[in-house]
Amino acid sequence: MKDGYIDFANSNVGAKLVNALGLPKPMPLERYQAGQPVVKGTVLVGGGGEPQMLEALAGVFQRIGVQTLAHERLPQWVAVANKAGLTTGRWGNNGQPGEKVKALVFDATGLTDSTQSDALYWFFHDAARSLLPCGRVVVLGRPPEACTSPRQATIQRGLEGLTRSLGKELKKGSNAQLVYVAEGAESQVESTLRFLLSPRSAYVSAQVIRIGAPVGDNVAPANWDQPLAGKKVLVTGASRGIGAAIAECMARDGAHVIALDVPQAQEGLNEVAKQIGGTALALDIGSPEAPQKLVDAAKADGGWDVVVHNAGITRDKTIANMKEHLWQLVMNVNLSTQERINEALVESGALKTGGRIVCVSSISGVAGNMGQTNYAVSKAGVVGMVQASAPIFAEKGITINAVAPGFIETAMTAAIPFAIREAGRRMNSMSQGGQPIDVAEAIGWFASPASAGITGNVIRVCGQSLIGA
Numbered sequence: 031m032k033d034g035y036i037d038f039a040n041s042n043v044g045a046k047l048v049n050a051l052g053l054p055k056p057m058p059l060e061r062y063q064a065g066q067p068v069v070k071g072t073v074l075v076g077g078g079g080e081p082q083m084l085e086a087l088a089g090v091f092q093r094i095g096v097q098t099l100a101h102e103r104l105p106q107w108v109a110v111a112n113k114a115g116l117t118t119g120r121w122g123n124n125g126q127p128g129e130k131v132k133a134l135v136f137d138a139t140g141l142t143d144s145t146q147s148d149a150l151y152w153f154f155h156d157a158a159r160s161l162l163p164c165g166r167v168v169v170l171g172r173p174p175e176a177c178t179s180p181r182q183a184t185i186q187r188g189l190e191g192l193t194r195s196l197g198k199e200l201k202k203g204s205n206a207q208l209v210y211v212a213e214g215a216e217s218q219v220e221s222t223l224r225f226l227l228s229p230r231s232a233y234v235s236a237q238v239i240r241i242g243a244p245v246g247d248n249v250a251p252a253n254w255d256q257p258l259a260g261k262k263v264l265v266t267g268a269s270r271g272i273g274a275a276i277a278e279c280m281a282r283d284g285a286h287v288i289a290l291d292v293p294q295a296q297e298g299l300n301e302v303a304k305q306i307g308g309t310a311l312a313l314d315i316g317s318p319e320a321p322q323k324l325v326d327a328a329k330a331d332g333g334w335d336v337v338v339h340n341a342g343i344t345r346d347k348t349i350a351n352m353k354e355h356l357w358q359l360v361m362n363v364n365l366s367t368q369e370r371i372n373e374a375l376v377e378s379g380a381l382k383t384g385g386r387i388v389c390v391s392s393i394s395g396v397a398g399n400m401g402q403t404n405y406a407v408s409k410a411g412v413v414g415m416v417q418a419s420a421p422i423f424a425e426k427g428i429t430i431n432a433v434a435p436g437f438i439e440t441a442m443t444a445a446i447p448f449a450i451r452e453a454g455r456r457m458n459s460m461s462q463g464g465q466p467i468d469v470a471e472a473i474g475w476f477a478s479p480a481s482a483g484i485t486g487n488v489i490r491v492c493g494q495s496l497i498g499a
Contacts, residue, residue: 033439033455033462044161046136046264054461059232060164061467064282065255068228068316068421068476069096069166071132074121074157075111076101077119078149079140083170086216087135088114090223091175123155131157133227139211141171142182150192158200166227167206173240176212186210190238197236197494198459203205205235205459205494206223218483224254225475233468235330235459235494244482246384246427256317257478259284262334264324265356266290267341269298271440275466276340277476281306288327290315310442315341321374328380336386336477337375342408348437349403355397357404364408369415388476389416390469391434393490397497403421409434428447429485431476436462436492458493 038044039055048055060070073096078085084107091098092114099121100107110120134157161167169189177183189208196206207226209220218241225231226239237347251257263280267273268289270491277287285309291299296312303310313320328334342364345356368389375381394402395409400498416432423430437443437454443463455463469491475481 036462041130041475054456056461057163059108059460060229061232061465062471068094068224069132071162072096072129073098073133073135073227074101074131074287075104075107075135075137075174076153076157077104077137077140079142079146079313081137082139083137083216084110086219087137088116088396090220092116093220094224095388095456096423099131103149103152125156126373127160130160131160132162133168134161138168138169138171141185142179144181144185144188147185147188152460154178154196160203161200164203164229166204166231167193167196167200168223169206169208171208171210173210173212176216180394192235203460205231205233207236208238210238210240215242215483218244218248220250221475221478221480222484229472233460233464233491233493234472234489237489239484239487239489241483245424245429245485246481246482249479251478255445256284257480258474261285261336262288262331263336263338263477264288264290264334265338265340268302269295271442272435272438272466273340274302275468276473277302278310279307279467279470280477281308282476285336315367315371320367321370325374325380328375333380333382334375334385335382336388337371337381338473338477339387339389342390343352344402344405346401346405348401352404360404361408365411365415368412372419376423376428381428384479385428386477386481387423387428387430389430389432391432391488393434393436393495393497396434396490409425416488424485427481431486432485432488433469433472434488434490434492435464435469436490436495436497438469439463439465457497458495460493463492464491464493
């Protein structure tokens with residue numbers, strides 16, 4: 031569904047009225063178009079203490095092909111960048127800002143004490159106003175739980191407050207993320223930086239991503255524009271809405287998609303599969319025989335590389351008014367079915383070593399929602415399943431992650447009463463709803479063969495929704 035308020039608020043007449051009344055003024059978000067560069071502009075690099083990610087960053091930026099600048103308090107970046115063959119220079123002089131930039135990247139891995147927080151202040155104080163519209167901020171730190179001292183853990187945990195606040199302050203379609211990189215996992219950051227710095231992450235903001243040692247082999251795609259080339263991807267609930275967008279995104283990125291939905295959705299399913307050159311598979315995944323049927327289908331196909339659990343249902347009632355069968359139906363389809371399918375595909379080897387499982391949760395599972403106790407339990411359960419399964423599946427060389435969408439413009443949200451729909455759209459840092467492609471892009475990042483260092487993560491695609499923040 032189109033949000034006409036965005037066009038109105040950015041028109042000549044509308045902008046004057048919106049500004050006069052102090053209403054939200056959402057900026058149209060830049061979204062990825064095939065073939066465009068990762069970053070359309072310059073990246074400003076900063077750091078504090080003794081930054082430990084600079085060489086890894088230089089290597090990634092060189093492969094991406096971006097121009098960088100060094101903040102005046104990080105002069106060592108020039109030498110590191112030049113060694114990597116990057117075009118670079120210095121930004122700012124004597125406290126005066128330099129040119130406008132598209133992204134800010136701060137290496138906070140060297141911060142070991144809260145007294146070093148001034149480095150964060152100076153970099154973002156100097157550069158915040160120099161970020162172009164739809165800009166990107168990425169802060170790199172160390173996982174607090176792995177720090178060697180309480181003081182180091184303290185300042186590293188403080189980075190979450192920084193990025194969440196920046197996400198709310200930057201406006202103009204910009205976002206901010208925190209990436210905790212475990213020691214020894216510096217080489218695993220490329221797929222994450224490519225996602226976070228690009229328009230693919232348009233509706234993701236204030237998220238905390240953890241990168242660790244690779245699960246199996248971390249394989250850089252031969253062509254980053256088609257990272258899923260040669261891969262076979264199962265997408266459930268693929269006949270419409272978010273599921274159809276996921277299927278289209280996976281196909282765009284080179285995958286052969288097995289698009290699955292219930293037999294009642296056969297017509298829409300066939301149309302999606304035809305459009306993307308995929309395979310339609312009509313199956314009720316909630317049935318007891320579904321896991322074995324999927325194992326058989328996968329093995330007949332030579333095994334699958336990625337499973338995307340998008341299928342889900344709602345049956346909304348307050349718990350006092352809810353019938354038992356509505357509770358059981360939602361729990362079975364949204365959660366128990368995923369558990370059974372994952373176990374069957376992994377244990378049988380039908381999901382290949384190096385495989386990816388990506389689940390769709392919801393902010394309802396993070397914050398709860400009135401009249402959705404069954405749905406919230408199921409979606410919170412998805413989070414628990416991902417976190418508990420990650421170390422177990424890692425032994426098989428398989429990662430598992432989840433996305434948790436917020437308000438996404440679909441036929442379902444279009445049917446919500448006007449006042450509630452508008453609240454859902456505006457109650458986030460971007461003052462607008464997301465698009466199905468925003469969810470699909472995040473899933474594509476998790477699905478990439480180059481994302482082996484990412485497992486057990488749950489990332490909200492919600493524009494930094496105030497609900498559950």
